[in-house]
Amino acid sequence: MTDEAGLADLLTQRLGYLMKHAYLRLADLLGAALAPYDVHPKELGVLSVIGADGAERSQNELASEIGMDRTTMVSVIDALEGKGLVERHRSVRDRRRNVVTLTETGITCLREADRARVEAEAAFLAPLDEDTAGQLTAALRTLYDAHATGSAPARTAVPGQDVAVCPGDRPGSATPRPKD
Amino acid sequence: MTDEAGLADLLTQRLGYLMKHAYLRLADLLGAALAPYDVHPKELGVLSVIGADGAERSQNELASEIGMDRTTMVSVIDALEGKGLVERHRSVRDRRRNVVTLTETGITCLREADRARVEAEAAFLAPLDEDTAGQLTAALRTLYDAHATGSAPARTAVPGQDVAVCPGDRPGSATPRPKD
DNA sequence: TATTGTTATACTCTATAACTATA
């Protein structure tokens, strides 16, 4: 831990560095808070969309609405089903579709784990006063909306490309990238 | 793209969702902005630490200061060396250490790519007015400092554990981490 | 022919373990 002051400043002046570490720290906190309920943050997100309203959703609909790949959704539903939190039902109207519903256990898990999620978020934001925390969330939501709708570049245009349509989570590809 | 309004609200009320997508979007923008200079964001970070001051740094020192694994640093330096941006010099005082220095090309690349980085960050923040953007950055820095120093939990304690000492970037393990 | 769920596969990123050469 030989952190010189100047170096720390240099790192924390980079927005990417700050954003990455904020994300990783929050992900750690969420993962730890949800561990007692035996659900991953990603799984909780799926659970809450399934339980969002009365609407029946197929795996494919869940995937596209959350911005997750179809094949990733398969493994998530596999895991949730294995834990007894959701059930797959073949749709009678279109037998290709798997309608996913919460079990009683799943409803309970969603309620309790989601409370833990809120607490973990509060713990993450605890170093900020309430106003600042609210402004942070509002700013992130503004950025999300702006970049998701594709109306992003304005002040200083980035040459290569414009932002994708929020196709979920891609660690790899950014541009074309002929792989070096 | 069948986004119902209520569902979108549900997703953007989750701090983890917002933070993750903000991070991914920024990472995309940074990657695209840096692509013309043939450097990855991670590599630019290493370049800038090498060029931070006159101090000579070994690979190991670079790794621990940035919070990157030793073995990851090897491949980063490999890549940078392959591009002619840095050079490895065996330290005469301790022949185990590789002192890493910038080449002329590396200095130029650092200067130009870092300008592109600043522009990409500005483009990312463009949807926010200047005050809000400044507050966002300040809030992120506050969170970074608070969680890195381990003085995090205050308002609502998370049961399982307390935050690690910012050991860099870990995608996998969340909780059971003695090792610091 | 197109779509849903599924499987198999590949790719990225990062960490762990073990080896070497120095100390």
Added chain:
DNA sequence: TATAGTTATAGAGTATAACAATA
């Protein structure tokens, strides 16, 4: 014995391609 660099390997996470069943 311990440390710096290196290599090989493993793991998590996600995406792409192909296949079967259904429309």
